[in-house]
Amino acid sequence: MLLIFAIFLVTQLPHMEASCLPGDYEVNGQCCPMCSAGNKVVKICTPDSSTTCMPCVGDTYTEHPNGLTECMRCKLCDPGARLITKDKCTYTKNTVCGCSPDYFCSLPAGRDCEMCSENTVCLPGSMVKRPGTEFSDNICEDCPGGTFSTTNMSPTCHPWTKCEEQGKAELTPGTSTSDVVCAKSSVNVASVVAVILSVLLAGGAGTATVYFLRRRAKRKNGEQPAQETGDEPGDQGLQNLLPDGVNGANPTIAVQETSKNNGKPTV
Numbered sequence: 001m002l003l004i005f006a007i008f009l010v011t012q013l014p015h016m017e018a019s020c021l022p023g024d025y026e027v028n029g030q031c032c033p034m035c036s037a038g039n040k041v042v043k044i045c046t047p048d049s050s051t052t053c054m055p056c057v058g059d060t061y062t063e064h065p066n067g068l069t070e071c072m073r074c075k076l077c078d079p080g081a082r083l084i085t086k087d088k089c090t091y092t093k094n095t096v097c098g099c100s101p102d103y104f105c106s107l108p109a110g111r112d113c114e115m116c117s118e119n120t121v122c123l124p125g126s127m128v129k130r131p132g133t134e135f136s137d138n139i140c141e142d143c144p145g146g147t148f149s150t151t152n153m154s155p156t157c158h159p160w161t162k163c164e165e166q167g168k169a170e171l172t173p174g175t176s177t178s179d180v181v182c183a184k185s186s187v188n189v190a191s192v193v194a195v196i197l198s199v200l201l202a203g204g205a206g207t208a209t210v211y212f213l214r215r216r217a218k219r220k221n222g223e224q225p226a227q228e229t230g231d232e233p234g235d236q237g238l239q240n241l242l243p244d245g246v247n248g249a250n251p252t253i254a255v256q257e258t259s260k261n262n263g264k265p266t267v
């Protein structure tokens with residue numbers, strides 16, 4: 001029985017991994033101290049010496065304590081994928097990529113980005129409901145009824161102008177991309193004509209009233225109305241222009257008189 005156990009130890013021990021302490025790493029069945037971040041192993045430890053390390057150079061790095069014999073290559077941000085360098089590579093940290101302006105990271109990897117997508121543009125007739133971030137797209141929303149926007153990426157929709165509040169009439173209705181157009185005055189042609197007719201009718205009624213009142217006053221005073229006596233200024237002026245013996249009330253008929261001259265009438 002002891003012989004079998006001894007044979008097992010001899011055959012299996014070389015294949016058993018060494019149980020190393022934190023800060024050490026296993027190599028060739030033995031534990032060696034790790035190199036610190038920003039370094040790599042150039043010579044493993046021996047029973048008489050510790051691990052020999054060397055700093056990373058060029059575009060290489062190591063982020064954590066390690067037993068690597070080669071430093072990691074720094075990442076390159078591909079401009080063709082709209083990636084830009086957000087944080088440069090150092091000996092202890094890899095490059096961090098971000099997105100070009102007007103793009104957002106659609107495939108993040110922690111703080112890093114693997115792929116960018118173009119931001120959505122909120123067109124006229126809509127507004128930006130939620131602006132995009134480094135890792136999210138813009139969210140747009142259509143303008144609600146009675147409002148409009150005229151530019152891309154408008155932060156808000158503006159209410160239509162209310163023409164009646166300005167004492168004007170609506171000439172063109174508003175849309176989601178344009179405001180209401182108001183006329184210079186809310187008074188239309190029909191209203192203007194109605195006002196003019198009202199003024200004329202009121203003036204005519206006033207003139208007629210004055211005329212009839214004057215006729216009534218003359219009759220009360222025993223005078224004949226102007227129309228019967230021809231005393232109106234117009235009639236008097238006409239009478240003065242007619243030849244003697246012609247009646248202004250009927251200018252086409254001459255007044256016939258009789259005389260004793262030869263017993264014949266004269267005109």
